[in-house]
Amino acid sequence: MNIINNPSGFHDAYVFDMDGTIYLGDHLLPGAARMINELRRREIPVRFLSNNPTKDPEQYADKLAKLGLPTDISDIANTVVTTTRWLTEHHPDAVLFCISEEPLKKALRKAGFTLSEDPEKIDIVIASYDRGFDYRKLQIAFDAIWFHKRAFLIQTNPDRFCPFPGGRGEPDCAAMTAAIEACTNTTCEVSLGKPSPIMLYEALTGLDVQVENCVMVGDRLQTDIQMAIDTNMKSALVLTGEATAEDVEQLSDAQLPSYVMDRVDRLIPPDAWHELGWTEQDD
Numbered sequence: 001m002n003i004i005n006n007p008s009g010f011h012d013a014y015v016f017d018m019d020g021t022i023y024l025g026d027h028l029l030p031g032a033a034r035m036i037n038e039l040r041r042r043e044i045p046v047r048f049l050s051n052n053p054t055k056d057p058e059q060y061a062d063k064l065a066k067l068g069l070p071t072d073i074s075d076i077a078n079t080v081v082t083t084t085r086w087l088t089e090h091h092p093d094a095v096l097f098c099i100s101e102e103p104l105k106k107a108l109r110k111a112g113f114t115l116s117e118d119p120e121k122i123d124i125v126i127a128s129y130d131r132g133f134d135y136r137k138l139q140i141a142f143d144a145i146w147f148h149k150r151a152f153l154i155q156t157n158p159d160r161f162c163p164f165p166g167g168r169g170e171p172d173c174a175a176m177t178a179a180i181e182a183c184t185n186t187t188c189e190v191s192l193g194k195p196s197p198i199m200l201y202e203a204l205t206g207l208d209v210q211v212e213n214c215v216m217v218g219d220r221l222q223t224d225i226q227m228a229i230d231t232n233m234k235s236a237l238v239l240t241g242e243a244t245a246e247d248v249e250q251l252s253d254a255q256l257p258s259y260v261m262d263r264v265d266r267l268i269p270p271d272a273w274h275e276l277g278w279t280e281q282d283d
């Protein structure tokens, strides 16, 4: 069965997962730079997504620039950006208790939010990927949610662990969320990162585009592709990261990506490849 199916035309906007899609470790994937440059030349919006809330968007911009793909900070939407945007839109006056590392706190303060450790004042507890998580923070969350019965719980991203090259990893946001849920007997009300459609809607903030004419590009079926399907957006799976051709053959019709590509520059339609004189040998 030939599962490869490339787009035949351009879309209104392109949203990219990064690791396994644009780069792998410290190397850009074949065709990634020329593909992004071609979209930008055509003035088609490009956005980059990450579930990791422990980094500033600036750090992703630096990484992409070092790899040879200079990128505006405004084109990067990690969960620091999307959580701040979502709270600004839905709970602009909320007092927040942030179980997170510095980048999220910094972004929330900059957006004008009050952060507090006083359980009597906290409206929303935000669980995040926090390598400084401790009993004191858990007690504050517990008091705000269970004892004072005023705060509710949201999380930046649903990941259980963050994988590292070589097979190890680190406990991620789901561990903080689970600790708070367990002692307060409540359930996290909102999850911002992939695969929540909120992540995609927030990433497209400020763009005058139709969601159904945009495409989400990624290497993971359960997050990148599922999120696009749930958002009614086009989805493009690249076979350069986690998912394999065998994984695609196991999918039901409802789970199938709109496109399955062997390399990410297949997003540029065949006619344009031909006009540009591109071959698979150079990138």
Ligand SMILES: [Mg+2]
Pocket (backbone or CB within 6 Å): 017, 018, 019, 020, 021, 218, 219, 220, 241
């Ligand atoms: Mg990925």
